[in-house]
Amino acid sequence: MDVNEKIKLIEEQIESAVNDVKSSKTLQEIKMRFLGKTGEISSMMKYMREVPPEQRPSLGKVLNVLREKVEERFDKLETAIKELELKKRYSEEKIDVTLPALSSPDGAYHPNTLIKNELISIFAGMGFEIFEGPEIENDYYNITALNTPKDPPARDMQDTFYLAEDLLLRTQTSAGQIRVMENKKPPIKILSPGKVYRSDDDATHSPMFSQMEGLVVDKGITLCDLKGMLDEFARKIFGDSVKTRLRPSYFPFTEPSVEVDVSCFECGGKGCRLCKGTGWIEVLGAGMVNRRVLEGCGIDPDEYTGFAFGMGIERIAMLKYGINNMKLLFEGDTRFLKQFKD
Numbered sequence: 001m002d003v004n005e006k007i008k009l010i011e012e013q014i015e016s017a018v019n020d021v022k023s024s025k026t027l028q029e030i031k032m033r034f035l036g037k038t039g040e041i042s043s044m045m046k047y048m049r050e051v052p053p054e055q056r057p058s059l060g061k062v063l064n065v066l067r068e069k070v071e072e073r074f075d076k077l078e079t080a081i082k083e084l085e086l087k088k089r090y091s092e093e094k095i096d097v098t099l100p101a102l103s104s105p106d107g108a109y110h111p112n113t114l115i116k117n118e119l120i121s122i123f124a125g126m127g128f129e130i131f132e133g134p135e136i137e138n139d140y141y142n143i144t145a146l147n148t149p150k151d152p153p154a155r156d157m158q159d160t161f162y163l164a165e166d167l168l169l170r171t172q173t174s175a176g177q178i179r180v181m182e183n184k185k186p187p188i189k190i191l192s193p194g195k196v197y198r199s200d201d202d203a204t205h206s207p208m209f210s211q212m213e214g215l216v217v218d219k220g221i222t223l224c225d226l227k228g229m230l231d232e233f234a235r236k237i238f239g240d241s242v243k244t245r246l247r248p249s250y251f252p253f254t255e256p257s258v259e260v261d262v263s264c265f266e267c268g269g270k271g272c273r274l275c276k277g278t279g280w281i282e283v284l285g286a287g288m289v290n291r292r293v294l295e296g297c298g299i300d301p302d303e304y305t306g307f308a309f310g311m312g313i314e315r316i317a318m319l320k321y322g323i324n325n326m327k328l329l330f331e332g333d334t335r336f337l338k339q340f341k342d
């Protein structure tokens with residue numbers, strides 16, 4: 001075989017093979033076909049052994065020149081293809097910094113939390129401290145120490161979930177009052193928010209709901225202090241023109257006991273659907289702490305007096321936001337909750 005012809009042939013083969021190459025991977029494969037260990041050029045090197053010794057040096061030179069030339073050719077092609085590939089990647093990965101960012105929706109406070117926070121901020125402004133009692137209570141704190149006899153009719157006042165003989169889910173945050181008075185000497189001024197549980201379930205009752213309890217014990221505390229504080233509270237939460245009134249009621253742990261109404265903030269007292277035509281809306285229970293409760297906690301009722309109050313947070317939320325079914329406050333439906341986003 002004529003070597004020069006063979007070289008020409010190889011060069012032609014290379015050109016036609018690389019003619020349409022688009023990726024460095026295929027280029028590498030072609031390169032191997034010619035420059036690899038078993039490639040065309042290597043096999044020509046092996047062929048040198050078959051030619052007479054005197055021709056070998058000149059043939060060797062020619063083949064070395066060919067190999068260098070081919071290597072150079074592939075190097076150039078490699079650089080060109082890599083550049084093309086890079087350009088392609090750049091254009092594919094191009095980031096448009098002018099595009100608006102994908103927005104992730106913000107969360108919002110639950111109406112219960114909004115009211116709870118508002119109440120805390122109103123009462124914190126009057127100097128109340130927060131105390132959170134346990135949700136699992138015993139008979140003593142939830143019932144007995146609150147001056148409620150253990151006989152069945154008194155227990156029937158609240159449908160209690162019992163966990164064991166003397167372990168229950170608290171039915172009222174009032175249980176926390178006892179824990180505070182047992183551990184702290186007056187002056188006492190605490191606010192106690194938390195979940196409570198009752199076996200009750202309809203449009204205005206839920207087996208789990210939240211209450212906010214308040215307790216003030218000091219020398220010379222009277223019902224007037226309670227009334228003054230409630231007036232301030234009602235104005236702050238329902239609006240400046242709202243008035244309060246006290247109606248006699250009964251709670252075993254307060255004497256006297258009262259139900260507190262606020263003048264209807266919807267109709268201004270004329271009578272509407274919200275206040276059921278009465279002009280007044282009941283918002284909480286309160287009273288002067290019963291002497292027997294103070295005594296039971298080791299506080300001398302001849303030296304100290306106090307008032308307490310308790311309200312349902314969901315009830316306040318329903319009144320304030322005009323929510324007619326308590327279920328909405330527990331279902332977690334975002335279509336409902338979205339409305340409270342400010």
Ligand code: DAH
Binds near residue numbers: 254287288307309
């Ligand atoms: N614990 C009462 C209830 O759950 C509410 C209450 C009434 C709390 C009068 C008080 C109070 O502290 O003085 O219905």
